[in-house]
Amino acid sequence: MISFTRTTIVSLVEALLPDISLDPQYKQVVAADTAAFVTDSIGSMVFFLRIPVSILLLLFELSPLLLGRRRFSCLNASAQQHHCDRAGKWSLVKFNDLMKLVGSLSTLAWADHRLVRETIGFNWSPEVSQEC
Amino acid sequence: MHVIDGKDIHTDARIEADALVIGSGAGGATAAKLLAEAGLDVVVIEEGAHRRSEDFHGSIPHLMHELYRDGGLTPIYGKPNIAFAEGCCLGGSTTINGALCWRTPPHILRQWREQGLPAMGDDDLDHIFAAIENDLSISVQDTISGNSISRRLEAGSEELGWAWEPVPRAQRDCRNSNRCPTGCPTGAKQSMLVTYLPQAAQQGARLYTNARAHALQRDGDRVSHVIAKVGPAGERTLTIKARDVFMACGTVQTPWLLRRNKIGAHVGKTLGIHFNCKAVADFGEDISPAPGTMMTAQVKEFADQDFYLGGSNFDPTYLAVTLAQHGRDTVAAMVRHWNRCAVYLSQVKCSGLGRIVDSRMGRPLPLYTLTREDETAIRDSMLRLAELLFAAGASAIYLPLSGSGRLDSLAKAHALLDAGFDTARLDVLSVHAMSACRMGADGAAAACDGFGRLQGMRNVHLCDASILPGPTGVNPQVTIMALVYRNILHYLDNRG
Numbered sequence: 001m002i003s004f005t006r007t008t009i010v011s012l013v014e015a016l017l018p019d020i021s022l023d024p025q026y027k028q029v030v031a032a033d034t035a036a037f038v039t040d041s042i043g044s045m046v047f048f049l050r051i052p053v054s055i056l057l058l059l060f061e062l063s064p065l066l067l068g069r070r071r072f073s074c075l076n077a078s079a080q081q082h083h084c085d086r087a088g089k090w091s092l093v094k095f096n097d098l099m100k101l102v103g104s105l106s107t108l109a110w111a112d113h114r115l116v117r118e119t120i121g122f123n124w125s126p127e128v129s130q131e132c
Numbered sequence: 133m134h135v136i137d138g139k140d141i142h143t144d145a146r147i148e149a150d151a152l153v154i155g156s157g158a159g160g161a162t163a164a165k166l167l168a169e170a171g172l173d174v175v176v177i178e179e180g181a182h183r184r185s186e187d188f189h190g191s192i193p194h195l196m197h198e199l200y201r202d203g204g205l206t207p208i209y210g211k212p213n214i215a216f217a218e219g220c221c222l223g224g225s226t227t228i229n230g231a232l233c234w235r236t237p238p239h240i241l242r243q244w245r246e247q248g249l250p251a252m253g254d255d256d257l258d259h260i261f262a263a264i265e266n267d268l269s270i271s272v273q274d275t276i277s278g279n280s281i282s283r284r285l286e287a288g289s290e291e292l293g294w295a296w297e298p299v300p301r302a303q304r305d306c307r308n309s310n311r312c313p314t315g316c317p318t319g320a321k322q323s324m325l326v327t328y329l330p331q332a333a334q335q336g337a338r339l340y341t342n343a344r345a346h347a348l349q350r351d352g353d354r355v356s357h358v359i360a361k362v363g364p365a366g367e368r369t370l371t372i373k374a375r376d377v378f379m380a381c382g383t384v385q386t387p388w389l390l391r392r393n394k395i396g397a398h399v400g401k402t403l404g405i406h407f408n409c410k411a412v413a414d415f416g417e418d419i420s421p422a423p424g425t426m427m428t429a430q431v432k433e434f435a436d437q438d439f440y441l442g443g444s445n446f447d448p449t450y451l452a453v454t455l456a457q458h459g460r461d462t463v464a465a466m467v468r469h470w471n472r473c474a475v476y477l478s479q480v481k482c483s484g485l486g487r488i489v490d491s492r493m494g495r496p497l498p499l500y501t502l503t504r505e506d507e508t509a510i511r512d513s514m515l516r517l518a519e520l521l522f523a524a525g526a527s528a529i530y531l532p533l534s535g536s537g538r539l540d541s542l543a544k545a546h547a548l549l550d551a552g553f554d555t556a557r558l559d560v561l562s563v564h565a566m567s568a569c570r571m572g573a574d575g576a577a578a579a580c581d582g583f584g585r586l587q588g589m590r591n592v593h594l595c596d597a598s599i600l601p602g603p604t605g606v607n608p609q610v611t612i613m614a615l616v617y618r619n620i621l622h623y624l625d626n627r628g
Contacts, residue, residue: 047494107456
């Protein structure tokens with residue numbers, strides 16, 4: 001995947017991740033693992049889906065320039081979150097679909113992360129079969 | 133069960149069989165088992181990989197990536213886009229579904245009979261349903277332990293005086309692992325992976341995984357050879373010469389493969405789907421949602437309006453993803469209190485028709501646009517779901533509408549839904565697509581004849597959800613299996 005896309009995804013994931021008062025060290029690990037999962041998922045999409053998503057990510061990265069600000073990944077954390085909130089309502093350029101896609105993927109990886117599960121006290125684990 | 137991994141095939145290869153089955157899900161496995169039991173030399177090719185029960189205890193996102201087509205990121209395009217999930221692994225969607233096994237509703241079978249379809253009577257199908265129920269150990273499971281989500285649903289239904297039923301599931305000694313959507317880690321789910329496929333293999337069927345059907349070579353009114361891509365990177369070919377070809381690639385892939393190869397008429401023009409609208413209930417107290425299964429009870433009160441209400445598998449991951457559209461703060465707040473929460477859904481039968489077209493970029497393009505009737509049914513189903521959840525004791529709910537936020541009373545849910553909504557805000561998904569190559573009576577403008585044989589082709593038989601004459605309303609696994617069973621028996625009785 002092209003490097004600008006990766007940078008945008010990392011910033012986007014950090015802006016979209018829920019905050020459950022994780023230990024700061026954990027938070028960094030979770031954010032990095034989540035961004036890696038989202039990057040891999042988008043990178044392994046079929047060409048047919050990956051190209052439009054990559055174009056949307058580029059447009060999204062540049063979209064704050066239209067508002068007289070810096071590129072998305074160069075904004076500070078609160079400005080990034082504010083921009084995500086606003087972009088989630090822009091259906092014309094399909095940023096709402098992009099937010100939905102990245103939001104779902106990052107939430108999926110985040111909530112499944114061992115450190116998040118430990119923090120929220122979820123320790124249910126199913127039995128495992130050695131059959132078949 | 134011996135399975136040949138297509139990735140281990142390093143040279144182009146050619147094989148022959150009496151019957152080639154493409155796909156190993158509910159339809160393909162049923163066809164393979166019956167054909168092999170009848171003594172035919174059967175080859176099954178499956179695009180996905182072979183994963184075993186012990187592989188199903190890992191991380192949910194990674195298992196989704198391994199077991200679902202495109203990692204579960206296949207959209208049905210329309211307004212709104214609909215997330216569509218189907219299995220792409222040995223056993224197909226039966227490996228990753230909730231194993232809910234309803235017989236085809238009588239009013240649906242009546243409609244199909246009225247369309248002139250043969251052998252759709254009780255006498256024709258009862259013994260088939262019974263055989264499938266026996267083979268898959270379909271039964272209502274004990275709900276004394278676990279399944280608090282479904283028990284809340286039962287309580288809410290009782291409170292409202294609504295009809296509900298225990299859910300028959302293909303399971304043996306379900307341990308309430310709550311991992312149905314990423315494969316059953318205990319082997320309790322009686323998917324094709326642990327039932328019909330091993331039985332077919334025992335009768336001599338040869339199973340190939342990581343073998344993707346790519347081209348159908350036509351010779352007049354027959355398909356003479358099927359070419360599959362195999363090899364470590366799909367760079368090799370496996371050419372299969374078969375007397376008869378049984379296509380069970382699923383409702384999206386079967387019509388696409390046919391269209392790409394310019395075979396068949398009326399193919400891919402009659403897609404039907406079920407919509408799933410997921411909601412989260414916060415019960416304000418610990419309900420121990422973790423041990424359970426997809427659902428053990430379903431509300432049947434609105435069957436005549438073509439929607440059903442039920443629970444859904446619980447894990448903080450599923451909870452968080454369902455809430456993602458409500459923003460990071462909502463996800464954080466609810467995930468911290470996961471033990472108070474549950475995910476429920478309404479399942480709505482579509483009223484319109486979608487299509488499968490060729491994107492010309494190496495992928496099928498499923499299309500469906502919500503009709504007015506769909507919008508009304510979805511709205512009604514969400515209202516009824518809200519009513520049920522508050523009656524069941526929820527202190528607040530979250531509906532699948534972006535920006536709708538936390539609703540802490542039924543009056544607020546009414547106000548939200550009564551005001552109408554832009555469908556672009558609707559977060560809807562589908563796990564049931566069907567009827568894109570439906571069977572029709574003699575002379576009807578349908579892709580298949582009344583027994584699943586592709587019109588205009590002598591040796592191509594469709595064996596998956598695409599042959600259903602229309603959406604079933606209920607989970608279609610048993611209907612798919614029963615119709616394929618019926619069609620294969622007809623084929624065996626009539627083959628030359």
